[in-house]
Amino acid sequence: MNAQHLQPTGSAYFIAKETERPENHTLSVLVDNEPGVLARVIGLFSGRGYNIESLTVSETEHEKHLSRITIVTRGTPHVLEQIKHQLERIVPVHRVVDLTVRSHEFGQERPLERELALVKVAGTGEARVEALRLADAFRASVIDANTEHFIFEITGKGSKLDQFIAIMKPLGLVEICRTGVAAMNRGSQGM
C-alpha cells in the first residue's frame, strides 16, 4: 500500500475543544405521566450524547397525572444549560429545575439528596456479627434475616451508601439494589 503518499483527510466540522470543567448537577423534571414520557427524556439524553449518572421517576400527583423525574447528570455549565432547554422543548414536560444551580442561588453547596439501598449480606460467625454491628453504626435497619443472611435497608447520601456497601463487601455481600437519587431544595419554596 502507498498510504503514506495519500493526502491527509479532513472534515468540514470544526470540533471545538471544551475548556470548561464538567460538573455534576441534579435536575428535577415535572412531566405529564403519559405513555412514552420517560422514553422521550432518556432518548434526549442518549440522542444528544448527554450523561445520566442517576435517574429516578415516579408519579407524584396522581390526580393531575404528574410524575417527577430526578436526573443526576454531568456536563460543563454550557452543556447543562442546553440540557435544561432541550428538556423544556419536550411537549409533556412542565418544568425543569436545576436543583444544583438553585441551591447555589440560596448560598448552599448542593440540594438535599437521598438515596435508598437494599443490601443483602450472607455469612456466619464473626463476619455476621460484624455486619450487624456496622449496620447499626450506619443506621441501616434489618428488614429480612435468617440464620445465614441479613437484608439491610439504608437511606442517605450517595456517598454514605457507597461507603456502607464497600464495608459490607468483605463481610459476605451478595447483592445490592439502589433507587437512585431523590432530591429537592431546602427552604419553603416548591420547585
Add this chain to the structure above:
Amino acid sequence: MSNGQSERREMTGAEMVVQALKDNGVRHVFGYPGGAVLPIYDEIFQQDEVEHILVRHEQGAGHAAEGYARSTGKAGVMLVTSGPGATNAVTPLQDALMDSIPLVCLTGQVPTSLIGSDAFQECDTVGITRPCTKHNWLVKDVNELAATIHEAFHVATTGRPGPVVVDIPKDVQFAKGFYVPPQIAPRTSYQPKVQGDLEKIKAAVELMAIARKPIIYSGGGVINSGPEASHLLRELVDLTGFPITSTLMGLGAYPASGKNWVGMLGMHGTYEANMAMHDCDVMICIGARFDDRITGRLNAFSPHSKKIHIDIDPSSINKNVHTEVPIIGDVGRVLEDMVRLWRATAKADKKALYPWWEQIAKWRARDSLAFKMNNDVIMPQYAIQRLYELTKDKDTYITTEVGQHQMWAAQHYHFEKPNRWMTSGGLGTMGYGLPAALGVQIAHPDALVIDIAGDASVQMTMQEMSAAVQYKAPIKIFILNNQYMGMVRQWQQLLHGNRLSHSYTEAMPDFVKLAEAYGGHGIRCEKPDELDDAIMEMISVRKPVLFDCRVANLANCFPMIPSGKAHNEMLLPDEATDEAVANAIDAKGRELV
C-alpha cells in the same frame, strides 16, 4: 372552524380522522394506502372536501407535504400505512424537524390487540419517530382520537413549527366514539413563548443605535413567522439602514433587489456577507440558529461583535455561539416591538454607517460569485442565471435537491418574496426537490413551479413524476446534469486528494426518454446559445417536464469557506486553482475528525 353538526357526534375513528382534517382547514393530503389505513381511505373515498394526492413512495408524500407547507404557511398533511409506510416517512419527518416545517403525519397501525406481537407490517412507529418529531401519539381509545388530531395540528403549527405523528391502530379506526371539534385548550405543559421580553428588546435597540458596523443575519424563522414578519424585517432594514444577509432557509424574507442586501452567508455565501459577519460590531440574528454551515470555525466566528439573537426556541440561544442579548419570542412579535421602539427612541445615524458601507462595497467589488463563461459548454451558474432572467417576472416557486446545484441556485436565483424557496437545509436530503415541487404545485395550481435539480439527487425520488402526471401538475425539473455527484466530488478534491471514489455516475438514464415514458415532456440542452429557447419551451409546456441541462462536468461551487476555516478565510473563485483546492485544508485540518 368547527361546524355545528360535528359537535359530539358519534362516528367511527376513520370518520373522525376525515372530520378532524376538515375542521383543521385541510384541503389536501399526500399519501399512500395500505392494510392498516384502509378504513380511513374508505372514508376519503366517500367525500370530496379533502383531496387525496396519491404519491409513488411515502418519502415523496412527506416532501410534497413539506413543499405544500413551506409555500402556503399551513400545515402539510401526509397519510401512510403501518410498518414500511411509517419507516419510509422517517426521512421527511427528520427533514421537517431540522427545517422547522409544520408537518402532520397520520400513520396506520396494526390493531391494538396485535401490537407487540410482530404482526404483519407492524413497527414501533412512535418509538422510531420519537426523535424525529416534535411530538407523537399512539391513540388507543377512539374517544381520544379527535382531540389528539387537533392537538397534533396545534403542536405542529405553533411555537417552533415541526413534524408530528399520530399513530392510529386499525381497530380504533373501526371503533365508534364521540367526536369533539377543535378547541383552544392547549395542554398546560406546552406554552411556547411568543412575546419577547420588552427590556431585552430595549437593550437590543440601544445596542443597535450605537453600532457602527452592524449586520442583520436573518433565517428561516422569519419565513415561518408569516408574511407580516418579512414585512417588518424590511421595515427594520429601511429604518436602520443596516446591511442584511440571510441563511439558505431565510432567502426571500428580504428582497434580493433591496439595496441593503449583501447576499447569502455561510459556507457558500458571498464574500461581502461573510466578511461583514466577521468584522461587524453588532450582529442581529433574527430567526436563525448559528448552524455549523453558517459559522465556519467557531472560535474565529465574528470575534469582535456583540450579538443579539431573536428565536422562539430557547434551546437555540447560546447553543453554538454566546449571545449578549437573547430575545425569546416569535420573530414577528419581537420585530413589531423592535420597530416601534426604534421609531420612538433611536435616530438612525445613517452617515455614521458610511465607512462600513464603503468597506462592504470593497468586499463586494471582489465579485465572489463570478465564474468563467464558456461559449461551448453551459456553465451551471449561467444556466441558473438564464433561468432566473426568464422566470423572474412570473409567479415562480423554486425547489431544489441537495448539492452543488442547490448552492448555485441559492447564489444565482434571486428571491423577492418569502415562501418562494423550498430547499432541504438542515438535513440535506437528496430527492427533496421533485416531490416538494409537486406539493407546491398542488397548493398553487397556476404557478410556475421549478425544481432546480442535480442528476444524482433527482433519481432518488424520480418516481413522483408519475404522480405529477396523474394530477396534471406541470412541475419543471431543471436538471443541472454534470454526470457527477458534484458536491461529493468537490469535497473529494478538497479533502481526499482528488480520489473520486464512487462520485461519478457511469450509467445515466436518458432523461428525455424517461420523461416521455412517464407521460411528461423531455428537453435536452447542450449549448449555451440554445439555452434560452429551451427554457422558454419548458415554461410553455403544460405538462411535467424533465429538462436535461448538460453543464460543464467539473465546475465547482465557489466561493467556499473550507473546513475548519473562518469567515475571513474564504476560497474565492479566481483563487481556486487546482493547487489551491488541493491545499485548502492545511495541517490544522488533520486535527479534525
